[in-house]
Amino acid sequence: MLYFIKLEMKYARRSGLQTQAKLKAAIKDLQVNSTPTISEFATWCLTNYSEIAFHSVRALADIANVNANTVVRFSKELGFKGYEDLRQNVQSTLRTTQTAYSKRADALIDRDENDLFSELKESYTLNSNTLFQPSTRSAIVDAANCIRSAEKVFTVGVRSSYSIAHYFSYVGSMAFENITRAPAEPGAIMDQLAKARESDVLVAISFSYYSAEIVRAAEIARAKRMKVIAITDSYSSPLTIDAAHVIEFPIEGPQYMPTLSAAFMAVELILAALASHSSNASGNIQKFEEQILKYGGYIS
Amino acid sequence: MLYFIKLEMKYARRSGLQTQAKLKAAIKDLQVNSTPTISEFATWCLTNYSEIAFHSVRALADIANVNANTVVRFSKELGFKGYEDLRQNVQSTLRTTQTAYSKRADALIDRDENDLFSELKESYTLNSNTLFQPSTRSAIVDAANCIRSAEKVFTVGVRSSYSIAHYFSYVGSMAFENITRAPAEPGAIMDQLAKARESDVLVAISFSYYSAEIVRAAEIARAKRMKVIAITDSYSSPLTIDAAHVIEFPIEGPQYMPTLSAAFMAVELILAALASHSSNASGNIQKFEEQILKYGGYIS
DNA sequence: TATAAAATAAAGCATTTGTATTTTTAATTG
């Protein structure tokens, strides 16, 4: 009787496992609701999902550092007949050549969405390729050098560009002492620039239409003879006036809004260029993260 | 002992990383310039490429309707030591989790800038390609549908992920009335969730290490029976527990920090998918921008 | 059409395979 209930649960877990998402969700369930060893192996499987399709019981057990039988028990807990059964299911979720049935399901997806995605992909490729062109590349390297030798670095961006400014200054301030966090409160941009000096650098981020606050910030920096790094979509942008470095790339996308993915990449590239010349960047970040871990900011 | 030597040799003779395109080109070559049986089998392999990764010599021979030895000879003609060698190479081209870059924390220091940029470009391509894979794509579309039918949408992300949350919720709130801005002040996440109801949706963004605040927010949402959309780097993330939709992609890069560019793209894709079904999204944004222009937020 | 050469298939063999069964270890309970 008890066995029957157990069996029922087993099959309930397996009900209609076809897609990768469903299968992973079932594994996730085991990670949470199972015995320690099975749970640990489930965790491994989630990050090494495709290996299940590729290896035998023992081979999988070897690379996952578990007992071979754990793999079999894991498969059965998931509701499969055995490992081979699980393996075939994983394989079918990884198959590039689809069966007639799933092809039909695919065809149901809104055609607009297919067009949309492929157009987005194309514009991502196009925009980000610009970043790797020699001229943009050297602008990025130069900007990084400029930042490195600055006394203090201020970053400004508002509205949707604030996310770019936030990312750059948040990660940057972890690793480099001279980088300060981008101001978020109203008026804080001016407060910050009021204290800025000639040896400081302003990273100004704005795209068409250009935000009045950022253009104004660049003007103030210019008046103070600070160096300005302009991250923008065109040389015709008012940010580029007297800018020390201009990182320029298109933000055009097929959607209703320009895409800022290239901008995000651009600041990541600056950060990477900065880190590549610093011996203690990763150390600083590690220290920072250890602190957060210590005080419960991250779950362990 | 002998086993170890054998294993070592196996891995030692595995030549440089093969791409799927190169391998398929080599198979294509055999299709044209080889003996009838091999050629026919090559044709089959091109349309059933992933099966090579999944099956044994005999199993593959069975489903392809050729002699088992044909499979071995085919492998050797391709320049591999045997079938097992070919199979491992095919597997590595199908692996969803790339390990090429994984742990290289300090390796960047004093690295040639050329290498750095090309490796970054490669990891961008790798990570963003994941977004366009069928499983991730459909997760994005499903998430967009979920958001569309939600009463209210809350977005949470802290530390570096806040930039992603900010972008999504800022642009999203312009176009869609049910999307609210991501909380920025300390404690605001809990304040917001306190008011949330079952018909609301939580978009939770966090990557390893997982932030305690976001994990907690997901827990609360779950307790309130809200739907959770998890944007994260692995199914093993605690955010995925009972999540309605999981958008999962790698964040590995060669630099000292993981790259969140793919995350940025992911939320842009969600926004695009949302907009593609909305007749007034671009109208809303235009109205919004006209307002800002009118009151001097943008320079003209 | 005879025959050497090439291509393919079959047979053979040591290893490895998947899973059922047994043993050991760890956790829980009275």
Place this chain on the structure above:
DNA sequence: CAATTAAAAATACAAATGCTTTATTTTATA
């Protein structure tokens, strides 16, 4: 702390695997 149970590891074995060797068929050329 002994008894009981659950979980994990070890063992066992028929079936399969990868690859080599041998046999057969096909092809090309004299």
